[in-house]
Amino acid sequence: MxxxxxxxxxxxxxxxxxxxxxxxxxxxxxxxxxxxxxxxxxxxxxxxxxxxxxxxxxxxxxxxxxxxxxxxxxxxxxxxxxxxxxxxxxxxxxxxxxxxxxxxxxxxxxxxxxxANKHHLFDGVFHTPLDWHLLRECPCAVMLVSNKQHAKDRPLIVAIDANSDDHAHSSLNDKLLDSAQYFSKIFKDEIIAVNACPPLPVMTDLEYASIDPSSYIEEMKKIASANTLKVIRQFNLNESNMKILEGIPEVVIPGFAEQIDSPLIILGTVSRSGLSGFFLGNTAEHLLYNLQCDILAIKPDGFDRD
Known part of the structure; x- marks a missing residue:
C-alpha cells in the first residue's frame, strides 16, 4: 500500500x-x-x-x-x-x-x-453477514474495527503464509508486508510477522508412520521459521519481528493477538461463496467470531469479486 x-x-x-x-x-x-x-x-x-x-x-x-x-x-x-x-x-x-x-x-x-459486528459460528449457514460479504466482495482493502481500547505502542500483527512458495502466496505475502510497513510508519508501531504451522496430524497416523510427535513439531517449526525469516528479510525485518505459532490460524492468531494486546491484524483474504464459503471458511472470516482487535484484510493482485 x-x-x-x-x-x-x-x-x-x-x-x-x-x-x-x-x-x-x-x-x-x-x-x-x-x-x-x-x-x-x-x-x-x-x-x-x-x-x-x-x-x-x-x-x-x-x-x-x-x-x-x-x-x-x-x-x-x-x-x-x-x-x-x-x-x-x-x-x-x-x-x-x-x-x-x-x-x-x-x-x-x-x-x-x-x-465489526459480533458473529456466531453458524451465522453463515443460511444468512451471510454483511461483514463477510464485504471481506469477500469489496475490491479494496477492508478494515473491520472493534470497540476495544488498546494500550499505546503495541505491535501490529501481519499474518503471512510462508509455508507455500508458489507465486500467488509469495505475491500476497509481499503485499501484506508492504501494508504492514505502511501502517507501522503511520502508527509508529512495531511489526510482528506471524506464520502458523499446520496442526499436528492425528496421533495414530504418526504412530503408524513411526514418527515421534515432538520431533515432528520441532521440525515443522524449524522449517516454518526458516521460510518466514527468508520472506521478512526482504522487508528489513529480522527474527525479533516474527513469531511461529502451532495450530489452526483462525484459532492461534487471535489468541496471540490478545496475548500481546495487538491493535491490528493484517491478513489476506480471497473470495468464497456458497457452501464452500461456510464449510471451508477463511481466516479473516473466522477471526470475526472472537474479534478483540482491528482486522485489515488485503486482497491479492488480480482479485475478481465476480
Missing part, C-alpha cells in the same frame, strides 16, 4: 458507538486522506404494505432516507472534523455489499472501514 488517498466508511445506525468513523478520522489526520461516509437502508415496503400505491411507497422510501440522512448529518456535525475533508451520502439498497463494492471500484477507494 503506497498511500491512503480515499477512505470509505460504513455508518451503521444500529451501532451505539461509531468506531469506524473515529478510526477513519484518526487515519485521515495522519495521512491527509479524504473520507466519504455512506449509510444504507432498505425495507421491502411493497411486501409489508401490499395495498399501497406506488406514489405512497415512494413517499415512505423518501421519508426513511431523509430520517437516515438527518441522523448521519447530526452524527458527523457532532465530531471534530477540523483539517479533514469529509463527505457523506445515504443510499437505498436491497444489496448493500454489492452496491458498496461497486462504489469502491468505480470511485477508486483505497480502504473501506466498518465497525
Amino acid at each position: 503506497d498511500k491512503l488517498n480515499k477512505i470509505i466508511v460504513i455508518f451503521d445506525e444500529k451501532q451505539e458507538q461509531q468506531t469506524a468513523i473515529e478510526r477513519a478520522l484518526e487515519l485521515a489526520r495522519l495521512t491527509r486522506a479524504n473520507i466519504h461516509v455512506i449509510a444504507t437502508i432498505f425495507s421491502n415496503i411493497n411486501v409489508t404494505f401490499s395495498h399501497l400505491q406506488l406514489d405512497t411507497e415512494a413517499i415512505i422510501r423518501e421519508s426513511m432516507l431523509n430520517r437516515l440522512n438527518k441522523d448521519l448529518k447530526s452524527h458527523i456535525d457532532s465530531l471534530d472534523t477540523s483539517q479533514v475533508n469529509i463527505s457523506y451520502e445515504t443510499l437505498w439498497s436491497p444489496r448493500p455489499s454489492i452496491d458498496i463494492a461497486e462504489i469502491c471500484e468505480s470511485q477508486g477507494f483505497d480502504l473501506l472501514i466498518k465497525t
Whole structure:
C-alpha cells in the first residue's frame, strides 16, 4: 500500500458507538486522506404494505432516507472534523455489499472501514453477514474495527503464509508486508510477522508412520521459521519481528493477538461463496467470531469479486 488517498466508511445506525468513523478520522489526520461516509437502508415496503400505491411507497422510501440522512448529518456535525475533508451520502439498497463494492471500484477507494459486528459460528449457514460479504466482495482493502481500547505502542500483527512458495502466496505475502510497513510508519508501531504451522496430524497416523510427535513439531517449526525469516528479510525485518505459532490460524492468531494486546491484524483474504464459503471458511472470516482487535484484510493482485 503506497498511500491512503480515499477512505470509505460504513455508518451503521444500529451501532451505539461509531468506531469506524473515529478510526477513519484518526487515519485521515495522519495521512491527509479524504473520507466519504455512506449509510444504507432498505425495507421491502411493497411486501409489508401490499395495498399501497406506488406514489405512497415512494413517499415512505423518501421519508426513511431523509430520517437516515438527518441522523448521519447530526452524527458527523457532532465530531471534530477540523483539517479533514469529509463527505457523506445515504443510499437505498436491497444489496448493500454489492452496491458498496461497486462504489469502491468505480470511485477508486483505497480502504473501506466498518465497525465489526459480533458473529456466531453458524451465522453463515443460511444468512451471510454483511461483514463477510464485504471481506469477500469489496475490491479494496477492508478494515473491520472493534470497540476495544488498546494500550499505546503495541505491535501490529501481519499474518503471512510462508509455508507455500508458489507465486500467488509469495505475491500476497509481499503485499501484506508492504501494508504492514505502511501502517507501522503511520502508527509508529512495531511489526510482528506471524506464520502458523499446520496442526499436528492425528496421533495414530504418526504412530503408524513411526514418527515421534515432538520431533515432528520441532521440525515443522524449524522449517516454518526458516521460510518466514527468508520472506521478512526482504522487508528489513529480522527474527525479533516474527513469531511461529502451532495450530489452526483462525484459532492461534487471535489468541496471540490478545496475548500481546495487538491493535491490528493484517491478513489476506480471497473470495468464497456458497457452501464452500461456510464449510471451508477463511481466516479473516473466522477471526470475526472472537474479534478483540482491528482486522485489515488485503486482497491479492488480480482479485475478481465476480
